[in-house]
Amino acid sequence: MKKEMFEPFNSSDNNFEQCVKCTICTVYCPVLEVNPDYPGPKQSGPDGERLRLKDQNFYDESLKLCLNCKRCEVACPHGVKIGDIIQLARIKYSKKKPKVRDMILANTDIVGTMASTFAPIVNPIVALKPVRLMMDGVLKIDHHRIFPKYAGMRFETWYRRYAASKQNDFKKHVSYFHGCYVNYNFPKQGKDLVKIMNAAGYGVHLLEKEKCCGVALISNGLINQATKQAKHNVEAFKKSIVDKNMPVISTSSTCIFTIRDEYPHLLGVKNDEIRNESELATRFLFRLIDSGKLTLVFKKDYKKRIAYHTPCHMEKLGWSIYSTALLKMIPGIDFVSLESRCCGIAGTYGFKKENYKTSQGVGKPLFDQIESSDVDFAATDCETCKWQIEMSTTKKVEHPISILAEALDVEATVKLWQK
């Protein structure tokens, strides 16, 4: 029954012919809500596409105001891939060359390599007010932004030194796509992942060589480089999934969304052989628990009040249920649901001076909810949401995997499958 449903008469991949002009998408676009200069999803997406197909001069640079949050797609009753249409139009028609600033923001891995090597020097420098003002003036990176700190020892280094040798003791195995953030800024999240997976009976391995998923390259218009990295990653995933029968898990919702959906939709990089077995760690764990193959035992004294924020890409994936279901399994957690809203950062978007106001305006309803929720901290699966919320509220943000790692009784959990 599957295929016939939404595409009986289509010729395009993104369904723009299915648009019935109902304007429902425009109601839910977070940018339109705060910035009337943005033409909105319907105008920029399916309506604009019709015009652009006739004459590409109809392309409008204001399309770069789109956050690519895909909330319009989630709302559309007709399966129109509005966000994809907009991003593809930017890729195809934009004549503006990416600025130096955009290259810096986009190359998270190269910049990360340099910065983490010199972390003790870089961190204090980018934190200095005059430097931030200089970045604001010259590079147009908004001075309100606080750069995430770079860690001294990269996750990969830590893994090779302290974790790699133990991984072959396990019977079952997964590969871990850690992403730039875990590697350069926050290795703890990767260590927590290894702790949980080991407790669940899985050895964790790195891919032969992972490259940055490329999400920031795509949004900053560096398409050739993004495509190259995508092809590289798909090959690396294949070596794990197809050759070694090892699924790939990740802790970053944005990386995994990009690899599963943006590679084929925006970059034309086929991923059929790896897509189903590339997923989030929380989904992987949920499946094990749901099918009775794993039981997690939690510490008795862990007590926290937590609010979960659904990142836009989790909303699009529909996967926040896995993270929240796992959190709710922890007996000591007092769980607060937040209304799903965009936080406004959208990766590197909010770092740009021209977007700062829009970015904070979009996020305000979310910040207000978190501020008034009286929680110990917030939880979310996306690293840029974490920066944004930590910068804009008084609350800290933790990854669900880190919360599980903190609350888990490792010994008791291991005992259950070892016997």
Next chain:
Amino acid sequence: MKFDNIIIGGGLSGLTCGIKLAEQGKKCAIVSSGQSAIHFFSGSFDLLGKIDGQDVKNPLEAIKILPDTHPYQRVGIENISRLVVEAPRLLDRAGLNFFGKADENHFVLTPMGIMKPTWLTIDDFTRFEQNDAFPWKKAVILNFSGFLDFHTLFVQDGLKKYNVDTQIKNFAMKEFEAIRRNPSEMRSTNIAKVFDSGDALDEFAQKVNQLSEGFEVVLLPAVFGLFTKNVALNLKAKVNKPVVLLPAIPPSVPGIRSQILLRKRFEELGGTYFLGDIVEQGTFKNNRLVAVQTNNHGDIKLEADQFVLASGSFYSKGIVATREKLYEPILGLDIDGDTDSEKWLDEKFFNDQPYMHYGVKTDSGFHALKNGKPIENLFVAGSVLGGANALKEGSGAGISLLTSLHVAEQILK
């Protein structure tokens, strides 16, 4: 992933069914591929507006002469009499205040200036007792400059029939300058967002008071209260003349608010609402539906004891017609309708079109049929059902609300 009940479709029927089940402690999930027909909602829920082209005065009585195949007859008159009392209460608990009687239609003024019979009307709008008179003689019709989704001339024309002396006035406010610059965005929902977030309402009310001097009543498009409740009521309190709101071209502001509040109520009761996900297929075993598979959850199937199909009609693709065939696209259920496509259309466009009666076939207990056999734990509710031309007879929301509550009762038995 296991639930007590899973509902396919998150429109009016899916949500009210889910709310009723969740109120009784069921662990429910709703999967909805996109936003629903409530976004186009006029502000009123119809029970039965017309039979053979004639206005119905007492829907509860009139239902009795509908054919046996009509969903109301299949729910049963006794059940209907009970559920018409329950439905507005359930909506009320979700924060939606609807007023009206099932044994006596009232009238609402449409944007075409016509009085239309209906059952329940949300408190934004004005209910009229008669369809041959308008209570005021001098009316001012106000509109926002540049707002093209409210056709003041139609309203004026329609009111002539009731001998109302009308004047149309347009006005501008600086709060709307930004959205006006972008003509495609001067829409009711965007105007509503301005009122939602700021203090534009006071200034606006003052303006309305000035412009309505010398008139008995003010007519305005319904652009108040999208994400915030009570904006329309606050406005009415600030304006010294009676205010009559009229629906603008959809998406409808009160409709979207209704959708949001229903979903919120469902979630507060512990329900799980999966928006933007598509149910793709089901696993059947011994005339039971065991699990459904969705696009987002893939191999992690959604299991439940009972399922409800509330996937809407043609508009929401609960039913699909291609040139050759008519089918239910998700589970391949039996269809109540002609398989011969020659018979779908009556050549006279305004006649009762046969295809408008088509829908998923059920047994008397609203179980879906597959290859002629009832599926024990799969119920069907809302506009995906066949047996009625909701558009022609004015029964859309009534069928959705009452069949969904009826089905919920079957599940709770």
